[in-house]
Amino acid sequence: MSLGIAGSGWVTPLGSGIEFVWDRLLRGEEPIAEQIGASPRDRTHPVFRVPEAALASLPRDPRLRRVSAISRFAVAAGLQALESAQLQLNRGHPERIALIFAISNGGVTYTRRFYNDIVQTGAQAASPLLFPETVFNAPASHLAALLETTGATYTLVGDGAVGLPAIRMAEDVMASDAFDYCLVVGAEEVDWLLCDAYRQWRLLRARTPLEPFRTSPRGAILSEGAGAILLGREGAVKIDKTNPGRAYRNRREAAEILELLLADLVDPDTGLIVASANGTFVDLAEAAAIGKIAPHAVVYTPKPAMGESVGASALWQVIIAARALETGEFPPVLHPPADTPLRIAGQGPRTAKTVRAVVVSCGLNQQAAGVRLTIAP
């Protein structure tokens, strides 16, 4: 099954709005990292946060009054995607649009605050206002309420790759004639607790920049935001093949699974691969697989410019691949390695008329998946 991208939207540390962020990516800009920690005395971590101005267009809806940051990012990105497709839901058939929400850590800030009250004071101090926002499907629920959709709403949980299985799930859902569109949204909010946990795993870098594809990875920088794509039956850019991948057991197997994924998705017309390299073991796995299966393709990763946004990141990759196909341009990879056999974007020509791009994502918690995008020549 082939689905078209009818609209897209994103909220990122570089701002919001497809054109605005795309221009900043093309110019090779990167956000300024903020240091966050449990307290000023504690260890701090650099993160890329969404600037407040990026949410200026959010509607003043009572439903959004107390919601978590992740919900606000998701609503802003979802509304942009519908606007770019010129689709007004409440004037059509609200049951004919499905919503699939890709999420990894969820409303981690409210979850931490809620549990902190229990740990510090006891169960009697737990807040009934915070608890509902700790539920994984809270952001999807707020978005559905604002869009007034009454049909299928699913929240899919997973690691940083989850946005791609969400697209695969959209394909499954759209196999039914009951739906005209499926809005796929991925979102993440950053919190010091998340940084702390990833640091325990030795996956974070203590200072910027994020340097991808190094032979000895130095770690990722976490970020936040949301990406949304509206999938329909038509669209200039099509998602013409998905591969749901499978779980990898260890880092060595990650490379093998990525290789199988790419072998399934890459063909001679594939000129661009948008990878998920984030300064961790993922880079080594992706570099090995791409070098073997698609050495001819230009390789781009947005993570040095936008950070590792986990639940949102794969959707950002898809949006970038679609823009690259539409415009024939691609942004430069920031802080690339000095020597790599890969054709890293930005190290050669900045334009390439290609009709196919593959997005591949390898999450940090055993999931890997891919999709292929095609534009009519």
Add this chain to the structure above:
Amino acid sequence: MSTSAVLDGKSAPARVAIVAAGIVSPLGCGLAETLGALQAARDCVAPVTAFPVEHCRCKTAGQVKDEALDTDRNGRRDRRVHRATRMMIAALDQLFAQDRQFKPQLTVIGTTSGGMSYGENYYRARHERASLRHAPTWIANYPPQKPVIDAQERFGISAACQVIANACASGTNAIGHAFECVRSGRYERVLTGGYDAISELVFVGFDSLQASTPEKCRPFDRDRSGMVLGEGAAVLALENLELARRRGAAILAEVIGYGISTDNFHMTQPEPSGAGARQAMERALASAKIDAAAVDYINAHGTATPFNDAAEGKAISQLFERVPVSSTKSMMGHSLGAAGAVEAVVCLLALQHQFLPPNIHFRRPDDDVDLDIVANAARTAPVRTALSNSFGFGGTNASVLIRRAAT
């Protein structure tokens, strides 16, 4: 790995068989123990032992006995994995004992909280400046997809996972989506179900909302005062009926319809008229192309909260004429992401053994809803088609219809 190329394309909807099932719940481990508990109307709710509850209003829950999780597959390595993983392994162990040939192309599982208690351990240890020696294990086993991936790995399954977290409707949504995947012809075999293990954060959360009760859980009773939590895991092997027959698989039952709706009313309360619940049930009936009169039993969401049961009761009485209804949560608590899957297995047992599972602790009917409650004891009855409801936070509603296998 991709199946879309070979199974793509429109054709007549496939019929979807349940060819195997596994269950671990407070009622017991396996189909036989679960059947025995249902027929005996056993109350399996007990004082909470997993964490302190002295500051909570509610102090009870349905809890899975640790012995149920000591399967042959639980070696030394399993001591490190989360309790939820061990429940999934125990349920899958039963499923594959029934059908060793079942090889899923996709796994769709519902949950709400994954390995939440490991996240709690991490936060507490960090807060108390205690040893973080186990932190990597806690962090690695905290994500909701991890119990599914680990359990799959234990049985040599490499299918892609879709882990759905639609609050309390997750399990039914997972089964419904899996059903649609087989029915559309995109997949031939899908493993589905749900799991959730009890955790302090979630328990205290429902307590803080005063949604859980310090008394007995009395769904649809006039004096109902709230839910009790539970835990468990249940899995179903769904397969294209024709292909299952061709390979000689046992057909336990057939999933015939699925309805999903979003009511957008409130984050934690259902739309009071029951419109969202009704829409999910109507869509399930339309999906199955059957009339409401064809339904012989409804396993209600029936949390025993005043709001849920009023809305669901209204929706049922508007759509159906005196169909027997019970909420088996009265016996084992509300297992959240597992509930839909556990209750689908309860429906399966009702269809196989021709009885109506009971709604225990029922004393006085609610004057506002006119329902035929299967009160306090199981009833023998012809059951050809059963409907299972699940409704969750965020206004997500789901219903599945299951039909008895043709004899």
